[in-house]
Amino acid sequence: MSRKRKPASLSDIATASGYSIATVSRAINHRGNVSPVAQRTIDALVAELGYHTTNACPPPKSTTIAILIPNLSNPFNSSVLEGIRNAATTHDLNVALLMVKETDTDIDYYLNMLKDANYCGVIALAALPDNQTAYQLNHEIPLVMCSEYLEGTEMSYVGIDDNIAAQKATDYLTRIGRRHIALINATTNHKYARQREAGYKQALRRAQLPTDTDLILHINSIRYNLALSKVTDLLRTRTEVDAIFAASDIFAIAALEAARHLGRQVPDDLSVMGFDNTFLATVVSPKLTTIKQPAYEIGHEACEILQEKIARKNAPERHEVLEASLLVREST
Structure with missing residues (x-):
């Protein structure tokens, strides 16, 4: 009896096709611009290699978003969380805080963390390790990076310069x-x-x-x-x-x-x-x-972008860079 073949991962499809994980993710989800040639190539490999999602975020019936946060010691995050919470309340979403580490993480770390709960989206206040991990996570569940974000990424984020x-x-x-x-x-x-x-x-x-x-x-x-x-x-x-x-x-x-x-x-x-x-x-x-830093606004806008991604599968990725200002007081 032959051993059952392990389903291909997003990385496997990217390697076999020669396209980036970002392109593969867009093609599979039909999000954004993908050339007809790339779409046909990726579709064929998906069928051939047996790719399927791990369903970290099942069914749209979920109304809880996960907030990935590295610690609670930085008071800056409290205003960001307030902005997220108020926007979530407007959209009838619940919020769950997940404490995460910021080193030695990969896609399996995040998927294992999310698999046992019915989350419909993720806002990451903790730094993700690299763009490949961000693309893979976003492929499984709508993702927005908040405050801390990756340089040169196509994924949605809100922060400052x-x-x-x-x-x-x-x-x-x-x-x-x-x-x-x-x-x-x-x-x-x-x-x-x-x-x-x-x-x-x-x-x-x-x-x-x-x-x-x-x-x-x-x-x-x-x-x-x-x-x-x-x-x-x-x-x-x-x-x-x-x-x-x-x-x-x-x-x-x-x-x-x-x-x-x-x-x-x-x-x-x-x-x-x-x-x-x-x-x-x-x-x-x-x-x-x-x-x-406009901390409240950063959190609020991140949740608004996430809500749009949850509601519309083909919602575009958005980059929002808000302005930081100088406040002169007594210490200078």
Whole structure:
């Protein structure tokens, strides 16, 4: 008796056809533009190799969307979640939070997480590992990336231009006369961290200031205590630092405490710039100058796009880049 052949995966069809996973996904779902030749080739391979979906999201009867979130420690996410929840309520959708890891993930990790519940769509606040995984997941269940998204992707996302936002922050610090500007950043496995660092460096070049890599700190989690220790060490050893641009308000608040501990006066001796404009920015003293992300709007728009994808199988993928603005307060 011959062994039953294992059904082909989306990757198998892509490899056999010579087309990208994105093209294969569009052809199978009849979404977007696919050439007649590609459509015929992929259709033939689907029939020959026995491809079928794993039905991570069965039947449109489901009214629950899954929100993939890496942790609850970052207060920025609370406003994003509020925007998602309010949009979901408008469309009679329920919301389920799923805590996910951001490293060592692949398509099987996500499908195993989703298979036991009847979700009709996914909003990912956690970083997906690569475009191939995003394409495969979107093929199984409607997907929108929210806040953190993949570079060069065709999949739907809502966020800001982190590079431009970081340039705004650094440009302001150079305009007020700061010349030794440190960057307190997340680790560069995150798109937003890479882009903010690139924008910081670009603004320094524009101001004809050197980039000192020793003034760039990478912290692997958005946590106050981690940042406080590292910023304290930096300010103690590099006394010429006259400004700190922090890639989150939590990092900036840690910088305020480090300065206080070392007797540095903010903003006279040291300017501190945050990022996100969380509620914390106005409850600390001095109140925090920061980059305002439209967090609520990011979440709300992500849910609106997801609802459209759930309602219409052929809904186009959408990229929404919202504007971040500079809010000047007491810390600069």
